[in-house]
Amino acid sequence: NAGVTQTPKFRVLKTGQSMTLLCAQDMNHEYMYWYRQDPGMGLRLIHYSVGEGTTAKGEVPDGYNVSRLKKQNFLLGLESAAPSQTSVYFCASSGPGLHTGELFFGEGSRLTVL
Amino acid sequence: KQEVTQIPAALSVPEGENLVLNCSFTDSAIYNLQWFRQDPGKGLTSLLLIQSSQREQTSGRLNASLDKSSGRSTLYIAASQPGDSATYLCGPSFNFNKFYFGSGTKLNVKP
Numbered sequence: 001n002a003g004v005t006q007t008p009k010f011r012v013l014k015t016g017q018s019m020t021l022l023c024a025q026d027m028n029h030e031y032m033y034w035y036r037q038d039p040g041m042g043l044r045l046i047h048y049s050v051g052e053g054t055t056a057k058g059e060v061p062d063g064y065n066v067s068r069l070k071k072q073n074f075l076l077g078l079e080s081a082a083p084s085q086t087s088v089y090f091c092a093s094s095g096p097g098l099h100t101g102e103l104f105f106g107e108g109s110r111l112t113v114l
Numbered sequence: 115k116q117e118v119t120q121i122p123a124a125l126s127v128p129e130g131e132n133l134v135l136n137c138s139f140t141d142s143a144i145y146n147l148q149w150f151r152q153d154p155g156k157g158l159t160s161l162l163l164i165q166s167s168q169r170e171q172t173s174g175r176l177n178a179s180l181d182k183s184s185g186r187s188t189l190y191i192a193a194s195q196p197g198d199s200a201t202y203l204c205g206p207s208f209n210f211n212k213f214y215f216g217s218g219t220k221l222n223v224k225p
Binding site: 031040041042043045048050090092101102103104106 | 213
């Protein structure tokens, strides 16, 4: 009963390096989201997807790219990491079905950019 | 942009007290509303989901109500316990797949 799984859980990068965060869900959800959580700023939506092959910008998309090649996976990429991207990143999913409209979160990925 | 406000920002109570956490939002055209719990260093765990056609939901010692016309939701915790200590976030959605969040109420229940 995995739900939403994020990898890696922790990562330290140097400024300018690139990396990809992977989110996988096993609930057959159509919708997937990437948020960042910063102290005093709450949760902010980076990008989201309404189905396989689709992506859309959220509130704070600059510096990030995403892909949804398979329905169960949603990847978040940082092409050239900056210290301002130090944050905790959360993936979430929702969709029609037994829990229509309910949002499920992963455990988070803590990223530090030096 | 939808504004979601949670009051109080922090709350410290002795064990056994009943307490109320408040959430207000700016748009009454709500799709549904979830209350989440977040423990330090962890993800968000869904506590209760209230659909737009409902007025309240209950799970154990938790009861959440929704008043769309006034743009408010409350989370009532009965007989609080130290294990209830966490941050509680309110998350209304205004269509099927757009969610917004308050900054949360940090609850500390003292033994």
